[in-house]
Amino acid sequence: MTIREMLEAHPQPTSGDLDVIVRCIETCIDCAAACTSCADADLGESDLPEMVRCIRLCLDCADMCDATGRIVTRQTASDAAVVRATVQACVTACRACREECERHAEHHEHCRICAEVCGRCERACNDLLASMD
Amino acid sequence: MTIREMLEAHPQPTSGDLDVIVRCIETCIDCAAACTSCADADLGESDLPEMVRCIRLCLDCADMCDATGRIVTRQTASDAAVVRATVQACVTACRACREECERHAEHHEHCRICAEVCGRCERACNDLLASMD
Protein backbone atom coordinates (compact mmCIF):
# COMPACT_ATOMS: atom_id res chain seq x y z
CA MET A 1 0.00 0.00 0.00
CA THR A 2 1.05 3.57 -0.73
CA ILE A 3 -0.26 5.19 2.44
CA ARG A 4 3.16 5.45 4.18
CA GLU A 5 4.67 7.29 1.19
CA MET A 6 1.64 9.58 1.10
CA LEU A 7 1.95 10.48 4.80
CA GLU A 8 5.71 11.05 4.41
CA ALA A 9 4.94 13.52 1.60
CA HIS A 10 2.32 15.35 3.70
CA PRO A 11 3.05 19.07 4.28
CA GLN A 12 1.97 18.96 7.94
CA PRO A 13 3.76 17.09 10.73
CA THR A 14 2.12 13.72 11.42
CA SER A 15 -0.35 13.85 14.33
CA GLY A 16 1.59 11.14 16.22
CA ASP A 17 3.91 8.13 15.71
CA LEU A 18 4.05 7.52 11.93
CA ASP A 19 4.59 3.74 12.20
CA VAL A 20 1.63 3.31 14.54
CA ILE A 21 -0.63 5.49 12.37
CA VAL A 22 0.36 3.72 9.15
CA ARG A 23 -0.25 0.30 10.68
CA CYS A 24 -3.67 1.40 11.94
CA ILE A 25 -4.69 2.72 8.50
CA GLU A 26 -3.32 -0.32 6.63
CA THR A 27 -5.05 -2.83 8.90
CA CYS A 28 -8.34 -0.87 8.77
CA ILE A 29 -8.21 -0.94 4.96
CA ASP A 30 -7.30 -4.63 4.87
CA CYS A 31 -9.97 -5.49 7.44
CA ALA A 32 -12.69 -3.59 5.54
CA ALA A 33 -11.88 -5.61 2.41
CA ALA A 34 -11.68 -8.94 4.27
CA CYS A 35 -15.03 -8.31 5.98
CA THR A 36 -16.72 -7.29 2.71
CA SER A 37 -15.40 -10.51 1.17
CA CYS A 38 -16.30 -12.69 4.17
CA ALA A 39 -19.92 -11.44 4.21
CA ASP A 40 -20.11 -12.22 0.50
CA ALA A 41 -18.49 -15.67 0.90
CA ASP A 42 -21.00 -16.46 3.68
CA LEU A 43 -23.79 -15.75 1.17
CA GLY A 44 -22.40 -18.53 -1.03
CA GLU A 45 -22.19 -21.17 1.72
CA SER A 46 -24.59 -24.11 2.03
CA ASP A 47 -25.03 -23.45 5.77
CA LEU A 48 -26.17 -19.88 5.04
CA PRO A 49 -28.80 -19.71 7.84
CA GLU A 50 -26.04 -20.31 10.41
CA MET A 51 -23.98 -17.46 8.91
CA VAL A 52 -26.51 -14.63 9.38
CA ARG A 53 -24.83 -13.13 12.44
CA CYS A 54 -21.44 -13.42 10.75
CA ILE A 55 -22.72 -11.53 7.67
CA ARG A 56 -24.24 -8.83 9.85
CA LEU A 57 -21.10 -8.26 11.91
CA CYS A 58 -18.86 -8.36 8.82
CA LEU A 59 -20.98 -5.64 7.16
CA ASP A 60 -20.80 -3.48 10.31
CA CYS A 61 -17.06 -4.05 10.67
CA ALA A 62 -16.42 -3.17 7.00
CA ASP A 63 -18.34 0.11 7.39
CA MET A 64 -16.59 1.01 10.64
CA CYS A 65 -13.11 0.11 9.30
CA ASP A 66 -13.71 2.18 6.15
CA ALA A 67 -14.69 5.25 8.18
CA THR A 68 -11.81 4.75 10.62
CA GLY A 69 -9.24 4.28 7.84
CA ARG A 70 -10.36 7.56 6.26
CA ILE A 71 -10.45 9.53 9.52
CA VAL A 72 -7.04 8.29 10.74
CA THR A 73 -5.56 8.97 7.29
CA ARG A 74 -6.40 12.68 7.56
CA GLN A 75 -3.56 14.59 9.23
CA THR A 76 -4.65 18.21 8.71
CA ALA A 77 -6.41 19.86 11.68
CA SER A 78 -7.02 16.54 13.48
CA ASP A 79 -9.38 16.48 16.45
CA ALA A 80 -8.03 13.99 19.00
CA ALA A 81 -11.46 13.31 20.55
CA VAL A 82 -12.93 12.39 17.15
CA VAL A 83 -10.00 10.14 16.26
CA ARG A 84 -10.09 8.44 19.66
CA ALA A 85 -13.87 7.75 19.66
CA THR A 86 -13.72 6.47 16.07
CA VAL A 87 -10.80 4.13 16.74
CA GLN A 88 -12.49 2.85 19.90
CA ALA A 89 -15.66 2.05 17.95
CA CYS A 90 -13.50 0.28 15.37
CA VAL A 91 -11.94 -1.89 18.10
CA THR A 92 -15.44 -2.87 19.27
CA ALA A 93 -16.61 -3.72 15.73
CA CYS A 94 -13.45 -5.75 15.00
CA ARG A 95 -13.71 -7.66 18.27
CA ALA A 96 -17.37 -8.62 17.72
CA CYS A 97 -16.65 -9.69 14.14
CA ARG A 98 -13.51 -11.63 15.11
CA GLU A 99 -15.33 -13.54 17.87
CA GLU A 100 -18.14 -14.53 15.50
CA CYS A 101 -15.75 -15.48 12.66
CA GLU A 102 -13.69 -17.59 15.09
CA ARG A 103 -16.81 -19.70 15.74
CA HIS A 104 -16.83 -20.65 12.03
CA ALA A 105 -13.04 -20.77 11.49
CA GLU A 106 -12.80 -24.55 11.44
CA HIS A 107 -15.32 -25.13 8.68
CA HIS A 108 -14.89 -21.89 6.69
CA GLU A 109 -11.36 -20.85 5.75
CA HIS A 110 -12.57 -17.34 4.84
CA CYS A 111 -13.85 -16.91 8.41
CA ARG A 112 -10.48 -18.09 9.78
CA ILE A 113 -8.63 -15.50 7.66
CA CYS A 114 -11.16 -12.77 8.43
CA ALA A 115 -10.88 -13.43 12.19
CA GLU A 116 -7.10 -13.07 11.93
CA VAL A 117 -7.34 -9.79 10.02
CA CYS A 118 -9.90 -8.44 12.52
CA GLY A 119 -7.54 -9.37 15.37
CA ARG A 120 -4.65 -7.55 13.68
CA CYS A 121 -6.85 -4.47 13.18
CA GLU A 122 -8.00 -4.56 16.83
CA ARG A 123 -4.34 -4.60 17.99
CA ALA A 124 -3.26 -1.83 15.59
CA CYS A 125 -6.20 0.34 16.73
CA ASN A 126 -5.40 -0.32 20.39
CA ASP A 127 -1.74 0.56 19.72
CA LEU A 128 -2.85 3.87 18.21
CA LEU A 129 -5.07 4.59 21.22
CA ALA A 130 -2.18 3.79 23.59
CA SER A 131 0.15 6.11 21.64
CA MET A 132 -2.35 8.97 21.95
CA ASP A 133 -2.38 9.00 25.77
CA MET B 1 -37.29 9.26 3.65
CA THR B 2 -38.44 5.67 3.35
CA ILE B 3 -36.53 4.18 6.26
CA ARG B 4 -39.51 4.03 8.67
CA GLU B 5 -41.61 2.07 6.15
CA MET B 6 -38.65 -0.25 5.56
CA LEU B 7 -38.19 -0.97 9.27
CA GLU B 8 -41.94 -1.52 9.70
CA ALA B 9 -41.75 -4.14 6.92
CA HIS B 10 -38.75 -5.88 8.52
CA PRO B 11 -39.35 -9.57 9.42
CA GLN B 12 -37.52 -9.27 12.77
CA PRO B 13 -38.70 -7.27 15.78
CA THR B 14 -36.95 -3.89 15.93
CA SER B 15 -33.93 -3.87 18.27
CA GLY B 16 -35.45 -1.05 20.39
CA ASP B 17 -37.84 1.92 20.24
CA LEU B 18 -38.76 2.36 16.53
CA ASP B 19 -39.25 6.14 16.72
CA VAL B 20 -35.88 6.67 18.37
CA ILE B 21 -34.12 4.37 15.90
CA VAL B 22 -35.76 5.98 12.86
CA ARG B 23 -34.86 9.48 14.06
CA CYS B 24 -31.25 8.43 14.64
CA ILE B 25 -30.97 6.93 11.14
CA GLU B 26 -32.70 9.87 9.45
CA THR B 27 -30.55 12.49 11.17
CA CYS B 28 -27.35 10.52 10.46
CA ILE B 29 -28.27 10.39 6.77
CA ASP B 30 -29.20 14.07 6.67
CA CYS B 31 -26.06 15.05 8.58
CA ALA B 32 -23.78 13.04 6.27
CA ALA B 33 -25.24 14.91 3.29
CA ALA B 34 -25.07 18.32 4.97
CA CYS B 35 -21.43 17.77 5.98
CA THR B 36 -20.45 16.59 2.49
CA SER B 37 -22.08 19.72 1.10
CA CYS B 38 -20.58 22.04 3.74
CA ALA B 39 -17.03 20.78 3.09
CA ASP B 40 -17.62 21.38 -0.62
CA ALA B 41 -19.13 24.84 -0.06
CA ASP B 42 -16.11 25.76 2.09
CA LEU B 43 -13.89 24.91 -0.90
CA GLY B 44 -15.72 27.57 -2.90
CA GLU B 45 -15.38 30.36 -0.29
CA SER B 46 -12.99 33.28 -0.66
CA ASP B 47 -11.77 32.81 2.95
CA LEU B 48 -10.80 29.21 2.18
CA PRO B 49 -7.64 29.16 4.38
CA GLU B 50 -9.82 29.91 7.44
CA MET B 51 -12.13 27.00 6.54
CA VAL B 52 -9.55 24.19 6.62
CA ARG B 53 -10.53 22.84 10.04
CA CYS B 54 -14.22 23.07 9.06
CA ILE B 55 -13.58 21.03 5.89
CA ARG B 56 -11.63 18.44 7.85
CA LEU B 57 -14.27 17.99 10.53
CA CYS B 58 -17.11 17.94 7.96
CA LEU B 59 -15.36 15.13 6.05
CA ASP B 60 -14.87 13.14 9.27
CA CYS B 61 -18.47 13.74 10.35
CA ALA B 62 -19.84 12.67 6.95
CA ASP B 63 -17.87 9.41 7.10
CA MET B 64 -18.89 8.68 10.68
CA CYS B 65 -22.58 9.52 10.04
CA ASP B 66 -22.62 7.30 6.95
CA ALA B 67 -21.23 4.34 8.89
CA THR B 68 -23.56 4.96 11.84
CA GLY B 69 -26.62 5.31 9.61
CA ARG B 70 -25.87 1.95 8.01
CA ILE B 71 -25.10 0.15 11.28
CA VAL B 72 -28.19 1.47 13.11
CA THR B 73 -30.33 0.62 10.07
CA ARG B 74 -29.43 -3.07 10.35
CA GLN B 75 -31.87 -4.89 12.67
CA THR B 76 -30.90 -8.52 12.12
CA ALA B 77 -28.56 -10.03 14.74
CA SER B 78 -27.60 -6.66 16.20
CA ASP B 79 -24.67 -6.43 18.61
CA ALA B 80 -25.48 -3.81 21.25
CA ALA B 81 -21.82 -3.08 22.04
CA VAL B 82 -21.07 -2.34 18.37
CA VAL B 83 -24.15 -0.13 17.99
CA ARG B 84 -23.36 1.75 21.20
CA ALA B 85 -19.67 2.40 20.39
CA THR B 86 -20.55 3.51 16.86
CA VAL B 87 -23.29 5.89 17.98
CA GLN B 88 -20.98 7.33 20.67
CA ALA B 89 -18.29 8.01 18.08
CA CYS B 90 -20.95 9.65 15.91
CA VAL B 91 -21.92 11.97 18.78
CA THR B 92 -18.27 12.98 19.15
CA ALA B 93 -17.85 13.65 15.42
CA CYS B 94 -21.11 15.65 15.26
CA ARG B 95 -20.19 17.74 18.30
CA ALA B 96 -16.72 18.65 16.96
CA CYS B 97 -18.17 19.52 13.55
CA ARG B 98 -21.03 21.53 15.05
CA GLU B 99 -18.72 23.57 17.27
CA GLU B 100 -16.46 24.43 14.33
CA CYS B 101 -19.40 25.24 12.01
CA GLU B 102 -20.91 27.49 14.71
CA ARG B 103 -17.74 29.60 14.60
CA HIS B 104 -18.49 30.36 10.92
CA ALA B 105 -22.29 30.48 11.15
CA GLU B 106 -22.56 34.25 10.96
CA HIS B 107 -20.68 34.69 7.72
CA HIS B 108 -21.49 31.36 6.02
CA GLU B 109 -25.15 30.29 5.89
CA HIS B 110 -24.12 26.70 4.92
CA CYS B 111 -22.14 26.48 8.17
CA ARG B 112 -25.16 27.71 10.14
CA ILE B 113 -27.40 25.06 8.59
CA CYS B 114 -24.73 22.36 8.95
CA ALA B 115 -24.24 23.21 12.65
CA GLU B 116 -27.99 22.85 13.19
CA VAL B 117 -28.12 19.48 11.44
CA CYS B 118 -25.10 18.24 13.42
CA GLY B 119 -26.83 19.33 16.65
CA ARG B 120 -29.99 17.43 15.69
CA CYS B 121 -27.94 14.33 14.90
CA GLU B 122 -26.05 14.58 18.22
CA ARG B 123 -29.39 14.70 20.11
CA ALA B 124 -30.93 11.83 18.13
CA CYS B 125 -27.81 9.71 18.75
CA ASN B 126 -27.83 10.55 22.45
CA ASP B 127 -31.54 9.65 22.59
CA LEU B 128 -30.75 6.26 21.05
CA LEU B 129 -27.96 5.70 23.57
CA ALA B 130 -30.30 6.63 26.45
CA SER B 131 -32.98 4.24 25.14
CA MET B 132 -30.45 1.36 25.09
CA ASP B 133 -29.61 1.54 28.80
Place this chain on the structure above:
Amino acid sequence: MTIREMLEAHPQPTSGDLDVIVRCIETCIDCAAACTSCADADLGESDLPEMVRCIRLCLDCADMCDATGRIVTRQTASDAAVVRATVQACVTACRACREECERHAEHHEHCRICAEVCGRCERACNDLLASMD
Protein backbone atom coordinates in the same frame (compact mmCIF):
# COMPACT_ATOMS: atom_id res chain seq x y z
CA MET C 1 -33.71 16.51 3.98
CA THR C 2 -31.56 19.62 4.22
CA ILE C 3 -29.67 19.23 0.95
CA ARG C 4 -31.69 21.85 -1.01
CA GLU C 5 -31.06 24.52 1.65
CA MET C 6 -27.36 23.58 1.63
CA LEU C 7 -27.07 23.93 -2.15
CA GLU C 8 -28.97 27.24 -2.07
CA ALA C 9 -26.39 28.51 0.46
CA HIS C 10 -23.45 27.35 -1.67
CA PRO C 11 -21.05 30.14 -2.73
CA GLN C 12 -20.67 28.79 -6.29
CA PRO C 13 -23.42 28.69 -8.94
CA THR C 14 -25.02 25.25 -9.09
CA SER C 15 -23.56 23.04 -11.84
CA GLY C 16 -26.98 22.67 -13.53
CA ASP C 17 -30.75 22.68 -12.80
CA LEU C 18 -31.09 22.87 -8.98
CA ASP C 19 -34.39 20.92 -8.82
CA VAL C 20 -33.00 18.08 -10.92
CA ILE C 21 -29.78 17.94 -8.90
CA VAL C 22 -31.58 18.01 -5.55
CA ARG C 23 -33.97 15.24 -6.61
CA CYS C 24 -31.04 13.10 -7.79
CA ILE C 25 -29.17 13.54 -4.49
CA GLU C 26 -32.28 12.96 -2.34
CA THR C 27 -33.29 9.78 -4.18
CA CYS C 28 -29.70 8.45 -4.09
CA ILE C 29 -29.61 8.98 -0.32
CA ASP C 30 -33.05 7.43 0.18
CA CYS C 31 -32.20 4.50 -2.10
CA ALA C 32 -28.91 3.79 -0.29
CA ALA C 33 -30.81 3.57 3.01
CA ALA C 34 -33.63 1.44 1.56
CA CYS C 35 -31.14 -0.99 -0.01
CA THR C 36 -29.11 -1.28 3.21
CA SER C 37 -32.36 -2.04 5.04
CA CYS C 38 -33.66 -4.46 2.38
CA ALA C 39 -30.42 -6.51 2.42
CA ASP C 40 -30.70 -6.69 6.20
CA ALA C 41 -34.41 -7.60 6.12
CA ASP C 42 -33.64 -10.38 3.62
CA LEU C 43 -31.18 -11.81 6.17
CA GLY C 44 -34.08 -12.15 8.62
CA GLU C 45 -36.44 -13.96 6.21
CA SER C 46 -37.25 -17.66 6.42
CA ASP C 47 -36.66 -18.08 2.64
CA LEU C 48 -33.14 -16.67 2.99
CA PRO C 49 -31.52 -18.95 0.36
CA GLU C 50 -33.88 -17.49 -2.28
CA MET C 51 -32.86 -13.94 -1.26
CA VAL C 52 -29.10 -14.23 -1.92
CA ARG C 53 -29.15 -12.39 -5.25
CA CYS C 54 -31.41 -9.71 -3.72
CA ILE C 55 -28.96 -9.16 -0.84
CA ARG C 56 -26.02 -8.96 -3.24
CA LEU C 57 -27.67 -6.42 -5.53
CA CYS C 58 -28.96 -4.35 -2.59
CA LEU C 59 -25.43 -4.13 -1.16
CA ASP C 60 -24.04 -3.04 -4.55
CA CYS C 61 -26.84 -0.53 -5.05
CA ALA C 62 -26.34 0.97 -1.56
CA ASP C 63 -22.61 1.45 -2.24
CA MET C 64 -23.19 2.96 -5.68
CA CYS C 65 -25.98 5.29 -4.45
CA ASP C 66 -23.81 6.47 -1.55
CA ALA C 67 -20.92 7.35 -3.88
CA THR C 68 -23.26 8.99 -6.39
CA GLY C 69 -25.06 11.03 -3.74
CA ARG C 70 -21.74 12.38 -2.51
CA ILE C 71 -20.34 13.13 -5.97
CA VAL C 72 -23.51 14.87 -7.24
CA THR C 73 -23.69 16.85 -3.97
CA ARG C 74 -20.31 18.45 -4.65
CA GLN C 75 -20.68 21.63 -6.70
CA THR C 76 -17.17 23.09 -6.56
CA ALA C 77 -14.96 22.37 -9.59
CA SER C 78 -17.24 19.63 -10.94
CA ASP C 79 -15.99 17.38 -13.74
CA ALA C 80 -18.94 16.60 -16.03
CA ALA C 81 -17.41 13.33 -17.30
CA VAL C 82 -17.00 12.02 -13.74
CA VAL C 83 -20.54 13.02 -12.75
CA ARG C 84 -22.00 11.48 -15.91
CA ALA C 85 -20.17 8.14 -15.59
CA THR C 86 -21.04 7.89 -11.91
CA VAL C 87 -24.73 8.65 -12.44
CA GLN C 88 -24.86 6.16 -15.33
CA ALA C 89 -23.38 3.43 -13.10
CA CYS C 90 -25.96 4.35 -10.47
CA VAL C 91 -28.79 3.89 -12.99
CA THR C 92 -27.43 0.42 -13.82
CA ALA C 93 -27.15 -0.58 -10.14
CA CYS C 94 -30.67 0.71 -9.37
CA ARG C 95 -32.20 -1.07 -12.36
CA ALA C 96 -30.61 -4.42 -11.47
CA CYS C 97 -31.67 -4.09 -7.83
CA ARG C 98 -35.20 -2.97 -8.75
CA GLU C 99 -35.73 -5.91 -11.13
CA GLU C 100 -34.60 -8.41 -8.50
CA CYS C 101 -36.67 -6.77 -5.72
CA GLU C 102 -39.74 -6.78 -8.00
CA ARG C 103 -39.49 -10.58 -8.20
CA HIS C 104 -39.98 -10.73 -4.40
CA ALA C 105 -42.40 -7.80 -4.06
CA GLU C 106 -45.50 -9.93 -3.57
CA HIS C 107 -44.21 -11.92 -0.61
CA HIS C 108 -41.83 -9.33 0.95
CA GLU C 109 -43.19 -5.82 1.53
CA HIS C 110 -39.63 -4.48 2.08
CA CYS C 111 -38.73 -5.65 -1.44
CA ARG C 112 -41.81 -3.93 -2.86
CA ILE C 113 -40.84 -0.64 -1.18
CA CYS C 114 -37.18 -1.02 -2.13
CA ALA C 115 -38.09 -1.67 -5.78
CA GLU C 116 -40.16 1.51 -5.80
CA VAL C 117 -37.34 3.59 -4.30
CA CYS C 118 -34.83 2.12 -6.78
CA GLY C 119 -37.20 3.03 -9.63
CA ARG C 120 -37.49 6.62 -8.37
CA CYS C 121 -33.70 6.87 -8.11
CA GLU C 122 -33.26 5.47 -11.63
CA ARG C 123 -35.63 8.14 -13.00
CA ALA C 124 -34.02 10.99 -11.03
CA CYS C 125 -30.57 9.90 -12.26
CA ASN C 126 -31.79 9.66 -15.85
CA ASP C 127 -33.34 13.13 -15.51
CA LEU C 128 -29.99 14.50 -14.35
CA LEU C 129 -28.22 12.83 -17.28
CA ALA C 130 -30.79 14.30 -19.71
CA SER C 131 -30.31 17.77 -18.19
CA MET C 132 -26.54 17.56 -18.72
CA ASP C 133 -26.71 17.07 -22.51
Place this chain on the structure above:
Amino acid sequence: MTIREMLEAHPQPTSGDLDVIVRCIETCIDCAAACTSCADADLGESDLPEMVRCIRLCLDCADMCDATGRIVTRQTASDAAVVRATVQACVTACRACREECERHAEHHEHCRICAEVCGRCERACNDLLASMD
Protein backbone atom coordinates in the same frame (compact mmCIF):
# COMPACT_ATOMS: atom_id res chain seq x y z
CA MET D 1 -3.42 -7.26 1.44
CA THR D 2 -5.47 -10.33 2.26
CA ILE D 3 -8.00 -10.08 -0.55
CA ARG D 4 -6.39 -12.80 -2.75
CA GLU D 5 -6.48 -15.33 0.11
CA MET D 6 -10.09 -14.37 0.81
CA LEU D 7 -11.15 -14.90 -2.82
CA GLU D 8 -9.27 -18.22 -2.96
CA ALA D 9 -11.25 -19.35 0.11
CA HIS D 10 -14.59 -18.28 -1.42
CA PRO D 11 -17.14 -21.10 -1.84
CA GLN D 12 -18.25 -19.93 -5.29
CA PRO D 13 -16.11 -20.00 -8.45
CA THR D 14 -14.57 -16.57 -9.12
CA SER D 15 -16.59 -14.51 -11.62
CA GLY D 16 -13.58 -14.21 -13.97
CA ASP D 17 -9.75 -14.20 -14.05
CA LEU D 18 -8.62 -14.21 -10.38
CA ASP D 19 -5.37 -12.28 -10.99
CA VAL D 20 -7.16 -9.53 -12.90
CA ILE D 21 -9.93 -9.26 -10.28
CA VAL D 22 -7.46 -9.17 -7.36
CA ARG D 23 -5.36 -6.48 -9.04
CA CYS D 24 -8.47 -4.39 -9.70
CA ILE D 25 -9.62 -4.65 -6.06
CA GLU D 26 -6.15 -3.98 -4.62
CA THR D 27 -5.55 -0.91 -6.79
CA CYS D 28 -9.05 0.45 -6.03
CA ILE D 29 -8.36 0.11 -2.30
CA ASP D 30 -4.90 1.66 -2.61
CA CYS D 31 -6.22 4.48 -4.80
CA ALA D 32 -9.07 5.30 -2.40
CA ALA D 33 -6.54 5.68 0.42
CA ALA D 34 -4.08 7.72 -1.68
CA CYS D 35 -6.85 10.07 -2.84
CA THR D 36 -8.18 10.54 0.72
CA SER D 37 -4.65 11.38 1.82
CA CYS D 38 -3.92 13.65 -1.18
CA ALA D 39 -7.10 15.72 -0.60
CA ASP D 40 -6.04 16.08 3.04
CA ALA D 41 -2.43 16.98 2.17
CA ASP D 42 -3.73 19.62 -0.26
CA LEU D 43 -5.61 21.19 2.67
CA GLY D 44 -2.27 21.65 4.44
CA GLU D 45 -0.47 23.32 1.50
CA SER D 46 0.33 27.03 1.36
CA ASP D 47 -1.00 27.25 -2.23
CA LEU D 48 -4.38 25.87 -1.09
CA PRO D 49 -6.52 28.03 -3.45
CA GLU D 50 -4.75 26.43 -6.43
CA MET D 51 -5.51 22.95 -5.06
CA VAL D 52 -9.33 23.21 -4.94
CA ARG D 53 -9.95 21.20 -8.12
CA CYS D 54 -7.42 18.60 -6.96
CA ILE D 55 -9.22 18.22 -3.59
CA ARG D 56 -12.58 17.90 -5.32
CA LEU D 57 -11.43 15.24 -7.78
CA CYS D 58 -9.54 13.32 -5.07
CA LEU D 59 -12.71 13.18 -2.93
CA ASP D 60 -14.76 11.93 -5.90
CA CYS D 61 -12.10 9.38 -6.84
CA ALA D 62 -11.87 8.07 -3.26
CA ASP D 63 -15.65 7.58 -3.12
CA MET D 64 -15.78 5.88 -6.53
CA CYS D 65 -12.78 3.61 -5.78
CA ASP D 66 -14.31 2.59 -2.43
CA ALA D 67 -17.61 1.61 -4.08
CA THR D 68 -15.83 -0.17 -6.94
CA GLY D 69 -13.50 -2.08 -4.61
CA ARG D 70 -16.51 -3.36 -2.65
CA ILE D 71 -18.59 -4.28 -5.72
CA VAL D 72 -15.73 -6.09 -7.51
CA THR D 73 -14.87 -7.92 -4.27
CA ARG D 74 -18.33 -9.52 -4.15
CA GLN D 75 -18.35 -12.82 -6.07
CA THR D 76 -21.76 -14.23 -5.13
CA ALA D 77 -24.56 -13.64 -7.69
CA SER D 78 -22.60 -10.99 -9.61
CA ASP D 79 -24.41 -8.89 -12.20
CA ALA D 80 -22.00 -8.24 -15.10
CA ALA D 81 -23.77 -5.02 -16.17
CA VAL D 82 -23.45 -3.54 -12.67
CA VAL D 83 -19.78 -4.51 -12.38
CA ARG D 84 -19.01 -3.15 -15.85
CA ALA D 85 -20.75 0.24 -15.34
CA THR D 86 -19.13 0.65 -11.92
CA VAL D 87 -15.63 -0.15 -13.17
CA GLN D 88 -16.11 2.20 -16.14
CA ALA D 89 -17.11 5.04 -13.80
CA CYS D 90 -14.03 4.24 -11.71
CA VAL D 91 -11.79 4.56 -14.78
CA THR D 92 -13.31 7.99 -15.49
CA ALA D 93 -12.83 9.19 -11.89
CA CYS D 94 -9.23 7.90 -11.79
CA ARG D 95 -8.37 9.53 -15.12
CA ALA D 96 -9.74 12.95 -14.09
CA CYS D 97 -7.96 12.78 -10.73
CA ARG D 98 -4.68 11.60 -12.30
CA GLU D 99 -4.68 14.40 -14.88
CA GLU D 100 -5.25 17.05 -12.20
CA CYS D 101 -2.65 15.55 -9.84
CA GLU D 102 -0.11 15.43 -12.68
CA ARG D 103 -0.43 19.22 -13.03
CA HIS D 104 0.84 19.55 -9.44
CA ALA D 105 3.29 16.62 -9.46
CA GLU D 106 6.42 18.78 -9.71
CA HIS D 107 5.76 20.90 -6.65
CA HIS D 108 3.76 18.42 -4.52
CA GLU D 109 5.23 14.94 -4.06
CA HIS D 110 1.87 13.64 -2.72
CA CYS D 111 0.24 14.63 -6.02
CA ARG D 112 2.99 12.82 -7.97
CA ILE D 113 2.41 9.63 -5.95
CA CYS D 114 -1.39 9.98 -6.14
CA ALA D 115 -1.25 10.43 -9.93
CA GLU D 116 0.80 7.24 -10.21
CA VAL D 117 -1.63 5.26 -8.05
CA CYS D 118 -4.62 6.60 -10.05
CA GLY D 119 -2.87 5.55 -13.27
CA ARG D 120 -2.31 2.02 -11.91
CA CYS D 121 -5.97 1.81 -10.86
CA GLU D 122 -7.13 3.03 -14.30
CA ARG D 123 -5.08 0.28 -15.99
CA ALA D 124 -6.24 -2.44 -13.57
CA CYS D 125 -9.88 -1.40 -14.12
CA ASN D 126 -9.42 -1.37 -17.90
CA ASP D 127 -7.80 -4.82 -17.71
CA LEU D 128 -10.85 -6.10 -15.81
CA LEU D 129 -13.19 -4.58 -18.41
CA ALA D 130 -11.17 -6.19 -21.24
CA SER D 131 -11.30 -9.59 -19.48
CA MET D 132 -15.11 -9.37 -19.23
CA ASP D 133 -15.70 -9.09 -22.98
